[in-house]
Structures are given as structure tokens and as C-alpha cells.
Amino acid sequence: MPDTNSSKENKPEVVEGTIERTRNRNLYSPRADIIETAEQYLILADIPGCSEKNVHVTLEKNVLTINAVTTSSPPTGGTLILSEYGTGDYYRSFVLSDQVDQENIEAQVKNGILRLVLPKAGPAKAQSITVKAG
Amino acid sequence: MIYRRSSIPGFLRDMLRFQDQMNRIFDASMTGSSYQSDAMPAMNIYTTTEDTVVTAEVPGVDIKDLEISVVGNNLTISGSREAEFTDENTTYHRQERTCGYFSRGIELPLPVEADKAEASLVNGLLTITLPRAEADKPRRISVKMT
Incomplete structure (x- = not known):
């Protein structure tokens, strides 16, 4: 299941020009794991600072897109001494294959991790057939 | 030479x-x-007139797995994040997130009172507020006309 945005660094910034933005905030590509089990695909994406109300997952023409907006803000009146990460919004898209049952995708956000469960469509599911005595 | x-x-x-x-x-x-490696949580440090605030991104870490300690001027954040699956039937097509134990110590720029520190974990974002030591807070010096 290829994705349209390959990234190796820690929360890399999406390059200007690939996505046009109207919000004046940084845009990051969240780190994601893609795991396949016998019955489903699983995508886990790190989106710290976002709750489930601020995450939008859309599926259109086999492209699954994650859009998340952070609500955290730096403390008021504070001076920044050390900054190792930036805060901003998250965007990442994946191209799904026909092996995914697109009607039953589930999404869940907990502790700043987005968990997408993509069940496998019928023929790809590993099925064991019980053998009956006849 | x-x-x-x-x-x-x-x-x-x-x-x-x-x-x-x-x-x-x-x-x-x-x-x-x-320091940019993902194994240690990335941190931002802010100072206000009242306290020093340290924020760190630790998605997926439960409160019970997180340990924060302050010794003098050194703040140590450690914790662990468990991997999702470990049985043989799962294949990782892509793994970008790290799992396991992490620990990071950082020296705070200003003296703080460790007893009154507070920490909160919201949506994977850890915020630690450390009030500045009384003796170190900035004081206004009023200028008298003579």
C-alpha cells in the first residue's frame, strides 16, 4: 500500500508547493506506522496535541487523507528558550489498494495517536475452512 | 603537528x-x-516571569509509564511506549515511530522550586510548569528622585 508522502525525519515539514494552504501555521507530516495483520491493515500516526474533534480523515477515490489541527498554544507571556519541535497542523495521505474494505474503515484518537483500522476486503482475508466429516 | x-x-x-x-x-x-533523534522526546522550553515551562511531545505514552524528576536544575523525563503488535502474524510495512524506553535529562536555564512543580499530559503533549525560585525572580527596582 504505497503512500504519496515518504518521509524519514522526525515530523518533517510538508514542502510548500505540494499543498496549498490558507491557514498561517506550520504543516507537518506525522510519523506513521503501517502494519498488516491477517484481517486488517493498521495505520498509527503520531499527532500530539490533537484531540479527536480536530482530526478529519477523508477517503476519496482510493486516497485516504489525514488532516489534523493542533489546539495547543505556547504559554502566554513566555520567552522561548529552547525549541526542538514546532507546533502546527498535520497532513498526510495514503493511496489504498483494492484489498481494503473501504466501507468499514475505523478511526480512533487516543493520547495523541491516530489509529486507523482498515479491514481487508473479502478475498484477501485469510480464511480457514473447517473440514467437516461427511 | x-x-x-x-x-x-x-x-x-x-x-x-x-x-x-x-x-x-x-x-x-x-x-x-x-538531539533530533526521536528516541528522546523533543522539548520546548519557555520562561515567564513566574515559572519555567517545559513542553514535550510524547504521544502514546500513558501517565503510568511516564516519570518526571527534578534534581537541582536538572529535569529528567523518562518513559516507555509499547509496540502495538508483537506476534508473528503481523507485518510492518513501514515503521517510523519508535517504541520502547526513552529517557532524557536537560538542564534548566533558571533555578526552580522543585516542590511546586506541576505536570499535565493532554493529547500526548506533556507540559511541566516549574515555578521559579523566589530568590531568582526579577524584581523591580524603583528609582527615587533626590
Whole structure:
């Protein structure tokens, strides 16, 4: 299941020009794991600072897109001494294959991790057939 | 090459000093960039007039797996994040998130009162508020007309 945005660094910034933005905030590509089990695909994406109300997952023409907006803000009146990460919004898209049952995708956000469960469509599911005595 | 001090001509001494400084700059930047690894949580530090605030991104870490300790001026954040699956039927097509134990210590820029520190974990974002030590808070000095 290829994705349209390959990234190796820690929360890399999406390059200007690939996505046009109207919000004046940084845009990051969240780190994601893609795991396949016998019955489903699983995508886990790190989106710290976002709750489930601020995450939008859309599926259109086999492209699954994650859009998340952070609500955290730096403390008021504070001076920044050390900054190792930036805060901003998250965007990442994946191209799904026909092996995914697109009607039953589930999404869940907990502790700043987005968990997408993509069940496998019928023929790809590993099925064991019980053998009956006849 | 090692020269005896008295025999280094003036211009060469300057060049050697410049070379030392360049080496030091590169050493510092190398260790600086190693902090970008995902194993240690990335942190931001802010100071206000009342306290020092440290924020760190730790998605997926439960409160019970997180340990924060302050000793003097050093803040240590450690914790662990467990991997999702470990049985043989799962295949990782892509793994960008790290799992396991992490620990990071950082020296705070200003003296703080460890007893009154507070921490909160919301949506994977850890915020630690450390009030500044009383003696260290800035004080206004009023100017008297004489």
C-alpha cells in the first residue's frame, strides 16, 4: 500500500508547493506506522496535541487523507528558550489498494495517536475452512 | 603537528587558533543535531516571569509509564511506549515511530522550586510548569528622585 508522502525525519515539514494552504501555521507530516495483520491493515500516526474533534480523515477515490489541527498554544507571556519541535497542523495521505474494505474503515484518537483500522476486503482475508466429516 | 610555543610564527598561530575554533563549532553542532533523534522526546522550553515551562511531545505514552524528576536544575523525563503488535502474524510495512524506553535529562536555564512543580499530559503533549525560585525572580527596582 504505497503512500504519496515518504518521509524519514522526525515530523518533517510538508514542502510548500505540494499543498496549498490558507491557514498561517506550520504543516507537518506525522510519523506513521503501517502494519498488516491477517484481517486488517493498521495505520498509527503520531499527532500530539490533537484531540479527536480536530482530526478529519477523508477517503476519496482510493486516497485516504489525514488532516489534523493542533489546539495547543505556547504559554502566554513566555520567552522561548529552547525549541526542538514546532507546533502546527498535520497532513498526510495514503493511496489504498483494492484489498481494503473501504466501507468499514475505523478511526480512533487516543493520547495523541491516530489509529486507523482498515479491514481487508473479502478475498484477501485469510480464511480457514473447517473440514467437516461427511 | 606540534610546535614549540616560541617557534610558531605569528600568522601560523592565528591559523591554528582559527582551526581550533572551527573544530569546536563543528563538535557543538554535531552534538546539537543528535538531539533530533526521536528516541528522546523533543522539548520546548519557555520562561515567564513566574515559572519555567517545559513542553514535550510524547504521544502514546500513558501517565503510568511516564516519570518526571527534578534534581537541582536538572529535569529528567523518562518513559516507555509499547509496540502495538508483537506476534508473528503481523507485518510492518513501514515503521517510523519508535517504541520502547526513552529517557532524557536537560538542564534548566533558571533555578526552580522543585516542590511546586506541576505536570499535565493532554493529547500526548506533556507540559511541566516549574515555578521559579523566589530568590531568582526579577524584581523591580524603583528609582527615587533626590
